[in-house]
Amino acid sequence: MAIRVLLVDDQPLLRTGFRMILEAEPDVAVVGEAGDGAQALDQVRALQPDVVLMDIRMPRMDGVEATRQITGPERDGPVKVLVLTTFDLDEYVVEALRAGASGFLLKDAPAHELVQAIRVVASGEAMLAPSVTRRLLDKYAGHLPSGEEQQPSSLQTLTEREVEVLKLVARGLSNAEIAADLFVSETTVKTHVGHVLTKLGLRDRV
Structure with missing residues (x-):
């Protein structure tokens, strides 16, 4: 069954471009479009998409608030939100993830990364742009203690393996390089990264 996608962006030209990319994929179906967050809420209720491709800065209601309402406790179904924006500022990333977004691109x-991100999010996993993931984790990696130094409470929840992954991310290694270093699969590394983000409070409801 095809992944049902709703496109939400205030620029019609961009929505058209995204539609062309996604409709070329046999396992993806664009079921509707919206020009702002308020329209997105109406379309989600009417169309029941699997994934909402959401812009951040839009009139009437921005993407963060729309995401919060779509993924909130009163939601009708398990709709996933993938935020797609030109802004990679930390505050936008954190706000979107804490609002309930499953990914940020x-x-x-x-084009192939966009399609893959939709598939990943639809499967229930998280997807973050590599540059965004690295910057967020770098912030926390700088607080990793050496020796017997007391850890911040959020870092105390990490397993030994998750701390290893966090340190390797901070050294600038890619997921593939981390996988080779730890003798695990790249998928396993992505899972560890997702767990780290969750435990550090950056993916509260993914």
Whole structure:
């Protein structure tokens, strides 16, 4: 069954471009479009998409508030939100993830990354642009203690393996390089990264 996608962006030209990319994929179906967050809420209720491709800055209601309402406790079904924006500022990323987004991707991402992100999010996993993931984790990696130094409470929840992954991310290694270093699969590394983000409070409801 095809993944049902709702496109939400205040620029019609961008929505058209995204539609062309996604409709070329046999396992993805664009079921509707919306020009702002308020329209997105109406379309989600009417169309019941699997994934909402959500812009951040829009008139009437922005993408963060729309995401919060779509993924909130009163939601009708398990709709996933993938935020797609030109802004990779930390505050936008954190706000979107805490609002309940399952992923965050930049609009300059290659077409194949967009398609893959939709598949990942639809499957229930999280997807963050590599540059965004690295910057967020770098913030916390700088607080990792050496020796017997007391850890911040959020870091105390990490397993030994998750701390290893966090340190390797901070050293600038890619997921593939981390996988080779730890003798695990790249998928396992992505899972560890997702757990780290969750435990650090950056993916509260993914």
